[in-house]
Amino acid sequence: MKKLKLLCCFLSVLLVFLTGILVCLIVNRESDGADIFKYYEKGTYREYALNETYINFTGRSAVINDEIILSASGSGAEFVCKGDYAEITLSPENENVLSSHLPRVAIFADGNLVADECISYEKTYRINTKYSGTVISIIKLSEAMYSSLKVTKIASYGVKDIEPTQEKDFKIEFIGDSVTCGYGTDAGEYGSFSTATENFMKSYAYLTAEKLGADYSAVCYSGYGVLTGYTENGVKNNHIVMNEYGKACHITAQEDPVWDFTKGKNDIVIINLGTNDASYCGNSSFGKQQFTDAYVNMLTVVREKNPESFILCILGDMNNSLFPSIEKAVSHYTVQHSDSRVLSFSVDFKMGENDIVIDGHPGPISNAHAADILAEKINSLIKFGFIER
Secondary structure (H helix, E strand, C coil), X not given: XXXXXXXXXXXXXXXHHHHHHHHHHHHHHHCXXXXXXXXXXXXXXXXXXXXXXXXXXXXXXXXXXXXXXXXXXXXXXXXXXXXXXXXXXXXECCCCCCHHHCCEXXXXXXXXXXXXXXXXXXXXXXXXXXXXXXXXXXXXXXXXXXXXXXXXXXXXXXXXXXXXXXXXXXXXXXXXXXXXXXXXXXXXXXXXXXHHHCCHHHCHHHHHHHHHCCXXXXXXXXXXXXXXXXXXXXXXXCCEHXXXXXXXXXXXXXXXXXXXXXXXXXXXXXXXXXXCCHHHHCCCHHHHHHHHHHHHHHHHHHHHHCCCCEEEEEECCCCCCCHHHHHHHHHHHHHHHCCCCEEEEECCCCCCCCCEEHHXXXXXXXXXXXXXXXXXXXXXXXXXXXXXX
């Protein structure tokens, strides 16, 4: 009898225990945890080939040795992830770089900033996504002249592959110097240059493309010019943007790859050069004539690479003393080549009224003002049929 009572007690305890487990399973199945559980049963971790099947490349991005090289300002990659998370591994292309010259990159999920760093070593980012699809954007904020960045892995966990975002139906190319790079737009008026304070997304170039809903590419280098780069002693140097125009990116491990101009044709090319040349030309009529001749030669190269694009030659007010020479160069070029799809246009950044950052560069407010003016000008060219859209 005593044994029977002990057996009944044991069975009662066991029944309570099993009932508790059953209740927990039912509750979990009715909660969000059930979806996650089912999802992980079906989900797969995948690494993807870094190509256009899965990724939309923005700006002058290049794939070399199965890695994405982000060198030029604004170069990047975008994709849609429909799953639990996306994983991105980044590393500097060259580890022997000054701390002030490290590549700066930003990562966004559906437009929300999830990372903004200067990369000095390999790092992996895991970004939570959602089943309906999250747009992941990687964009290089600093310029090509100082350092480049590698995307070595993109992976996801889910039941579907990632897919590229859609290209936009309008494309702008910007050719420029430090102003186009966004030099110092995250800095104050005083201090020294660092890639940590260079932000292409605050430049007039990026903001103009955003206002027009356009894709963009940027070929821009601080201190570079048309005839000569910036000089403090009146001697010409070889920092000329056209020396770099045909390159896809800057890398240290091997020869720079050539850019394919037949891929993603530009509707408009905007040239913003002449500020650095002014340091050499000054008030010299000989220097200005040299600049004019060099500008005509540059237009010839740009047209050769972009036969169907409208070309807009602008200059801002950081130093716009050579704008009359630009007007002269455009006039000479259009006559010599019977090319009516080239125009000069002066852009007032209103630096005196707004903000000035390190080394006398326009700050974010000035860049935003210039973007308003430039976008309005491009819209007028579209409206009157000079540019098709």
